[in-house]
Amino acid sequence: MESIPLVHASLGERELAAVAEVFAGGWPAGQGPAGKALEAQLAARYRVSDAVAVSNCGAALHLALMALGVTPGDEVIVADYTFPAPAQAVRYLDAVPVFADVRPETGTIDPQAVADLVTDKTVGVIAVDTLGLPADYAPLQEIADRHGLFVVEDAACAVGATYQGADAGALAEVGCLSFHGRKGATCGEGGALLAADARIGQDARLRSSFGIGSIFEMGKVVGLPVPQFTEIGYNFKLSDIAAAILSVQLDRIGELLERRNKVAAAYGRLLGGQDLLSLPHVPGDRTHAWQSYLVTLDPAVDRAAVAAELRGKGIGCGHGAWASHLQPVFDAKQSCPVSADLFARNLAIPMHAELTDEQVEQVAGALISAVHAHAGTTTHALGGAA
DSSP states (O other): OOOBOSOOOOOOHHHHHHHHHHHHHTOOSBSSHHHHHHHHHHHHHHTOSEEEEESOHHHHHHHHHHHTTOOTTOEEEEESBSOSHHHHHHHHTTOEEEEEOBOTTTOSBOHHHHHHHOOTTEEEEEEEOBTTBOOOHHHHHHHHHHHTOEEEEEOTTOTTOEETTEETTSSSSEEEEEOOTTSSSOSSSOEEEEESSHHHHHHHHHHTBTTSOOHHHHTTSSSOOOOOOOSOOOBOBOBHHHHHHHHHHHHTHHHHHHHHHHHHHHHHHHHTTOTTEEOOOOOTTEEOOOSOEEEEEOTTBOHHHHHHHHHHTTBOOBOOSOBGGGSTTTOOOOOOHHHHHHHHHEEEEOOSTTOOHHHHHHHHHHHHHHHHHTBSOOOOOTTOOO
């Protein structure tokens, strides 16, 4: 059987041509012409007041929390079932991440769990569009408005998804995107902050460049202006090389998402009705970006053994997302049982726009065989990696 990778970036000649243009222009670093054009493209696509291109989504989350005024000791409620970047961003500011459990059918943050966690120290909520599926923003925003909290949308996995007809990334006052190699649009590594309030974008852009703004723009000023460093900033810029690649990728989102949707539909047909695994659920008021495709295994199935068999056949797979509250770095004294259960039983199988119909059939057949071969009494621990 041929090797079928878990992820594969869809990059080609158009992206190469865009990079060649940057080389010819002579400015490959950040916040140059390609970066400025990308930010305008993002702001127009998402209909937001400002868009700031940055090095990754983690940087966007960090910048968002600083711009929103988070200070040491503040509590920020974060979705538990996700890559732990939101909680890490909270900790960067010596604030306290408070983990909210998720809904079992979607893996997205449970609004009722959020409501139950609000205290007089709570300043905001970071919702996550789990693996490409938007969270429930209408009830989340209602809770936030009631208590005077901000909402940040971690849309790292959700480029191309929608909620009630609106684009993921623009579902809260601040949205954070990722353009990592496994996302629906990629430049290898990269991210963006989308802001409904232009002041948030201005703050993030300044802090992302050491606190002094664009060196490229300064170089065009007649004379010799010498910037002053008035506050601590960071080097979170996205290179113009990456920006040029991403500009092409944004134009291709529809094409690439169409293929991911077809792969997801094929998995649904081939894997539906199996008694030892369940498939992703997409509520009717939203669409999925399918950054990942996760099946949930029956508790009797040995996930590690299934993964070992698939990898032995050259089929990529992974454990899915993390139950963040279980990670030792946070030393959380909380329980999020739904998240912990998903962490223990979810399995990611190949999902990308380069998958052929034949490969999808091979993956589905191998998965069904492996699941039945490794069903029975198992004692795998919560969170055991696949």
